[in-house]
Amino acid sequence: MAKLPNLQISGRMGNIIFYVRNGKQCMRAMPQKVKNPKSTKQSSRRSQFGATAKFASSLLSVLIHPYWNPIAKKEDRSGYNLFLTTNMPAFTAGLLQKEKLLLIPENELKQEQFIISQTDMGIQLTWSYTQNNKKADPNDELTLLIMSPNGALEIRQTQAKRSEQELMIEAPKEQEYFAFWERGTLWSETCWLPLQSDN
Structure with missing residues (x-):
């Protein structure tokens, strides 16, 4: 049965589906039947x-x-x-597959290539810094996303600046780390950090 809220149609008429998206009237054909839905x-x-x-x-x-x-x-x-x-x-x-996971998409800031090293004090992250690039400001701040084994996510502001080119972090076992840069309302895409912890 079709409806006419505010003279706009939503619902199904024959094999046509009417709907409203962002205040605009839209319609689409019913999808064809799948020959083998259990393939x-x-x-x-x-x-x-x-x-x-x-x-x-x-x-x-x-x-x-x-x-x-x-x-x-x-x-x-x-x-x-x-x-x-x-x-x-x-x-x-x-x-x-964590290396294929994109937790945050790019919004005008450049991601850097990270080098990860295990030290006695924890995990050391180092990165290059591209100067004279509007997508990479020396004061961009590095933010970590920490994923626990159950999938819960914590956002941790590190206060590390892009120009500092290094950060030492403690890496508890079984947690996954992703990093991205922020500058006000701009940010880079996330990068998975394949940290190695001692067993």
Whole structure:
């Protein structure tokens, strides 16, 4: 049954679906029937989508609303949708491939290449600093995202500046680290830091 709220149609009429998005009337055809909805490929995609959606649901207020929504808005999309389509490749065969995970997309700042060293005092991060680049200011601050084994995420402001080119951190076992740069309302994409801890 179709509805006419404020002279706009939402609902299904035959094989056409009417809906309103951002105040605009839209319509689309019903998807064609899937010949084999239980094929190995279909099952794998559904599992991949489910794992990504479950992961994303815990990050709405922490990452998706503040960092993904502003980027997605430029494409007339939701941050949640953009996060899912970007990060589905990181969830394959029921396993999270951390090197493929993009927790925060780029917003005009450059990411740096990190060198990671184990020392007696902890983990030392060093990076290059590209001068005379509007995407890399000496006062950009390094922020860490720390992921616990259960998927909970902590954002830690380090106060380290891009120009300092090094940071010492304590790396508890079984936690994953991601790093990105911030400058006011600008930020770089995240970079996974494959830290090695002593057993």
